[in-house]
Amino acid sequence: MTTATKTVEINRRHFLRATALLAGGFMVRWEIAAPASAAGATVITDISDAKPAVLNPWIQITPDNWTTIVVSQAEMGQGIETTLSAIVADELGSDWKRVRRENSLVGPAYQNPQYHWQFTGNAESIRTFHDYVRTLAAAAREMLIAAAAARWKIEPEQLRVADSFIFDDRNGRKASFGELAVAASKIAAPAKPKLKPRKDWKLVGGVELERVDIPAKIDGSAVFGIDVVVPNMAHAAVPFPRAFGATIERVNTDAAKAMPGVVDIVVLRQALTANGEKSDAVIAVAEKYWQAARALSAVDVSWSPPPTGLFDSKTIEAAYETAFAGKPFEPVVHEGDADKRLASDAENVVSAEYHSGWQAHAPLEPMNCTAFVDGDRCTLWAPTQGQEMCQIVLSYGLGIPKQNVIVNRTYLGGGFGRRLIADYAALAAYASRAVHRPVKLIWSREMDMARDHYRPAFTQRVRAALGADGAPAAMEIKLVAPTILRPVSPGPFPNPKIDPLCVEALDEIAYPIENLKVGFHLLDVPVPTMVWRTTGAGPNFFFLESFIDELAHRADEDPYRYRRRLLAKKSGNERLLAVLDLAAEKSGMARPANDELARGIACGFGFGSYFAQVVEARVTDDLTVDIRRVVSVIDCGTVLDPRIASASIASGVVWGLSQAYAAEISFADGGVAETNFNGYRILTLPDAPPTETHFIDSGQKLGGIGELGPLGVPPALTNAIFAATGKRLRALPLARSGVKFRGSNNLA
Amino acid sequence: MKISLTINQTLHELDVDETTPLLWVLRDELGLKGTKFGCGAGLCGACSVHLNGNVVRACSFPIKFAQDANVTTIEGLKQNGKLHAVQQAWIEEQVPQCGYCQPGFIMAAAHLLERKTNPSDQDIDQSVTNLCRCGTYERVRAAIHRAARFVSHESHEAH
Numbered sequence: 001m002t003t004a005t006k007t008v009e010i011n012r013r014h015f016l017r018a019t020a021l022l023a024g025g026f027m028v029r030w031e032i033a034a035p036a037s038a039a040g041a042t043v044i045t046d047i048s049d050a051k052p053a054v055l056n057p058w059i060q061i062t063p064d065n066w067t068t069i070v071v072s073q074a075e076m077g078q079g080i081e082t083t084l085s086a087i088v089a090d091e092l093g094s095d096w097k098r099v100r101r102e103n104s105l106v107g108p109a110y111q112n113p114q115y116h117w118q119f120t121g122n123a124e125s126i127r128t129f130h131d132y133v134r135t136l137a138a139a140a141r142e143m144l145i146a147a148a149a150a151r152w153k154i155e156p157e158q159l160r161v162a163d164s165f166i167f168d169d170r171n172g173r174k175a176s177f178g179e180l181a182v183a184a185s186k187i188a189a190p191a192k193p194k195l196k197p198r199k200d201w202k203l204v205g206g207v208e209l210e211r212v213d214i215p216a217k218i219d220g221s222a223v224f225g226i227d228v229v230v231p232n233m234a235h236a237a238v239p240f241p242r243a244f245g246a247t248i249e250r251v252n253t254d255a256a257k258a259m260p261g262v263v264d265i266v267v268l269r270q271a272l273t274a275n276g277e278k279s280d281a282v283i284a285v286a287e288k289y290w291q292a293a294r295a296l297s298a299v300d301v302s303w304s305p306p307p308t309g310l311f312d313s314k315t316i317e318a319a320y321e322t323a324f325a326g327k328p329f330e331p332v333v334h335e336g337d338a339d340k341r342l343a344s345d346a347e348n349v350v351s352a353e354y355h356s357g358w359q360a361h362a363p364l365e366p367m368n369c370t371a372f373v374d375g376d377r378c379t380l381w382a383p384t385q386g387q388e389m390c391q392i393v394l395s396y397g398l399g400i401p402k403q404n405v406i407v408n409r410t411y412l413g414g415g416f417g418r419r420l421i422a423d424y425a426a427l428a429a430y431a432s433r434a435v436h437r438p439v440k441l442i443w444s445r446e447m448d449m450a451r452d453h454y455r456p457a458f459t460q461r462v463r464a465a466l467g468a469d470g471a472p473a474a475m476e477i478k479l480v481a482p483t484i485l486r487p488v489s490p491g492p493f494p495n496p497k498i499d500p501l502c503v504e505a506l507d508e509i510a511y512p513i514e515n516l517k518v519g520f521h522l523l524d525v526p527v528p529t530m531v532w533r534t535t536g537a538g539p540n541f542f543f544l545e546s547f548i549d550e551l552a553h554r555a556d557e558d559p560y561r562y563r564r565r566l567l568a569k570k571s572g573n574e575r576l577l578a579v580l581d582l583a584a585e586k587s588g589m590a591r592p593a594n595d596e597l598a599r600g601i602a603c604g605f606g607f608g609s610y611f612a613q614v615v616e617a618r619v620t621d622d623l624t625v626d627i628r629r630v631v632s633v634i635d636c637g638t639v640l641d642p643r644i645a646s647a648s649i650a651s652g653v654v655w656g657l658s659q660a661y662a663a664e665i666s667f668a669d670g671g672v673a674e675t676n677f678n679g680y681r682i683l684t685l686p687d688a689p690p691t692e693t694h695f696i697d698s699g700q701k702l703g704g705i706g707e708l709g710p711l712g713v714p715p716a717l718t719n720a721i722f723a724a725t726g727k728r729l730r731a732l733p734l735a736r737s738g739v740k741f742r743g744s745n746n747l748a
Numbered sequence: 749m750k751i752s753l754t755i756n757q758t759l760h761e762l763d764v765d766e767t768t769p770l771l772w773v774l775r776d777e778l779g780l781k782g783t784k785f786g787c788g789a790g791l792c793g794a795c796s797v798h799l800n801g802n803v804v805r806a807c808s809f810p811i812k813f814a815q816d817a818n819v820t821t822i823e824g825l826k827q828n829g830k831l832h833a834v835q836q837a838w839i840e841e842q843v844p845q846c847g848y849c850q851p852g853f854i855m856a857a858a859h860l861l862e863r864k865t866n867p868s869d870q871d872i873d874q875s876v877t878n879l880c881r882c883g884t885y886e887r888v889r890a891a892i893h894r895a896a897r898f899v900s901h902e903s904h905e906a907h
Contacts, residue, residue, distance in 0.1 A: 077845030678789070
């Protein structure tokens with residue numbers, strides 16, 4: 001850490017330069033947000049000795065003509081390391097074969113440019129970073145061109161950039177980025193660099209690149225958080241009691257301390273583990289992980305029951321019931337007079353209740369972090385979606401300045417939202433502080449299940465009145481859900497009674513409904529809750545796209561054509577209609593299919609993109625479901641890498657089927673009943689259907705992909721089940737209602 | 749206890765607690781981090797290795813049962829620096845997403861192909877019981893079929 005002082009100084013210079021090149025809004029933010037160690041402490045520190053020249057916090061170039069791109073977004077399977085670095089390399093003009101990537105540390109230049117907060121999630125990493133990183137890359141390119149122009153004493157307009165070289169075609173000479181980079185790094189960044197037009201994109205926009213992380217992921221060499229090795233490192237394991245909020249009543253660690261290899265047994269009381277959350281915990285620290293895990297069984301600890309009591313699933317379900325029975329609902333949408341219209345046609349009102357069950361994130365890599373607390377400095381090596389959250393929580397938790405918390409990011413063995421918070425990192429840091437050594441703390445799967453922050457159940461009640469044409473003339477929707485945004489968001493909600501993510505998809509319904517009333521009740525539950533892939537859009541589209549299907553059948557109309565007719569009545573639905581039509585076309589839903597398969601369709605807008613999905617399945621009367629194909633049509637503006645994006649959509653289809661079919665968290669004794677993958681049943685290989693994904697290139701603003709794939713799957717599936725059997729299933733997971741997938745004999 | 753076993757064709761003599769699962773011997777004693785911890789209960793398959801010709805889930809396999817065993821991990825799958833047919837197929841199909849569970853899938857697939865050179869979809873359903881939270885299953889299936897074509901092609905060449 002001897003280079004720290006120098007790093008700060010040089011980085012401040014980079015920071016100032018980077019600040020200068022971006023427009024006003026960014027600049028204000030950076031000035032406010034910049035800590036002393038500002039952007040990119042990862043950068044190798046000294047420019048003058050001709051190591052990498054740093055053109056800005058994202059781009060470094062070495063004399064051997066390699067471009068290093070510092071990537072802010074966590075690679076957790078979505079392919080962002082490839083696509084984001086391809087965007088930068090393309091705009092810069094780098095030879096793709098001579099591009100390296102580094103994971104960023106925490107710094108203003110790596111924050112989401114819209115939210116001013118450094119995280120990976122919400123399908124943001126392309127749509128909000130695209131213009132931002134292109135601007136940085138274009139500025140660096142213009143600096144390199146300016147350096148070449150100065151060297152050759154000619155006008156920059158005469159120069160051409162390709163494959164990490166600047167060409168002076170007229171005079172038949174060229175210079176590499178590597179030769180020019182030091183001079184370029186001393187040139188002031190242009191205020192308004194010119195971005196390449198789409199026709200000049202070579203690495204993105206329909207190009208399928210091999211993912212850069214895959215070679216290391218097929219031979220065991222990829223370093224995930226759990227694989228980090230730090231000199232003199234100890235290993236740690238942790239138990240929590242089942243009950244949330246339980247505190248240590250009495251603990252005796254003598255026997256455990258005497259176990260082989262044990263370094264110490266660390267007892268934490270009300271330690272800050274997440275944004276606004278404190279926990280008691282016992283942490284066994286030993287030379288090896290298995291020694292730590294064994295020592296836990298020798299800790300004699302009794303836990304006091306939490307003040308919230310030893311609730312179970314029935315208690316939680318009753319809280320939803322009570323909310324519907326009389327708690328206030330905050331208006332989210334209020335157009336026309338739904339109450340009046342519903343009252344005027346009371347005997348024909350259609351009503352229903354929909355329910356999406358509790359879910360765990362359960363990424364395959366259990367929570368883990370390696371930490372070293374050394375005096376007033378804390379260094380973390382974490383598989384995290386929330387580097388800045390780690391920094392803030394540990395800054396508070398350890399009582400040290402934010403910039404003294406260095407957060408190194410590794411590959412993530414899945415994220416899905418779980419790794420936005422810092423609870424696992426905090427425990428590792430507290431253990432390190434106690435034993436004065438680096439500590440790698442690994443949660444067992446049982447702890448992962450017991451101490452997730454869960455995607456809560458969403459329950460929607462709806463009443464609708466239909467007009468003479470069968471279209472909904474009035475609709476009242478009431479949603480009850482606990483918060484999903486609060487644990488991951490640093491700021492207050494615009495309206496404290498509305499979690500903006502919980503009401504997604506209900507706050508902008510695409511169907512024309514003259515009298516529409518959407519109300520939300522933010523439920524308090526004694527269970528930690530949080531975003532999970534699909535956020536609020538997932539459960540709300542399950543409700544909305546199932547209920548629209550119900551209305552179509554009531555109107556005795558084909559569900560695709562009914563949607564089409566309604567959507568066409570409202571302006572602004574052109575892109576949604578286009579994905580809907582193509583999905584119907586590609587799936588054979590548009591024409592009567594001459595086969596034994598049932599089809600269900602769903603569509604919508606979320607995360608900046610339009611989707612329509614069709615599930616084709618053979619469904620028997622005893623509700624055995626054999627899904628033959630899932631067709632997805634996506635309009636995300638422009639798809640940058642169709643293969644990577646298709647893989648993400650296919651992944652989302654499996655995610656959607658998992659939650660729709662059998663995965664569910666339930667409660668007993670004040671905690672979670674499921675302890676491992678035998679209880680929390682995610683989809684297995686035999687039940688993963690063939691998928692087919694089509695993209696419509698509308699050329700519009702880029703939209704998200706990562707959250708999109710699952711959105712239409714649960715309603716398209718239940719709509720297909722209805723088409724086959726006439727049974728309308730309104731509660732997820734469907735295994736509760738006796739649905740069996742073909743491969744379900746694989747489930748315990 | 750003292751134990752000797754062969755891992756990736758190298759003989760190792762170790763002194764470890766006999767209850768230690770093979771997984772933690774591989775990861776913490778020998779630094780072979782490619783074999784992953786997923787569930788600790790033999791449910792997810794992220795820790796799959798080959799032991800005496802079988803696939804075992806190393807998280808639930810106490811080291812005391814591995815005396816004199818012959819173990820292959822993901823690190824030992826390459827032969828003379830050349831990727832195994834399954835690994836090659838995995839690249840061509842671009843199978844991994846987060847990649848954490850993939851060594852386990854690859855070990856399960858390699859074992860399947862040793863027993864059946866041209867596995868059917870049903871064979872794959874029955875033999876590959878690993879869990880993938882990212883949902884790469886469709887490409888796992890395609891890559892196994894592709895690897896089978898490599899293997900049959902190579903054996904034709906050899907004859």
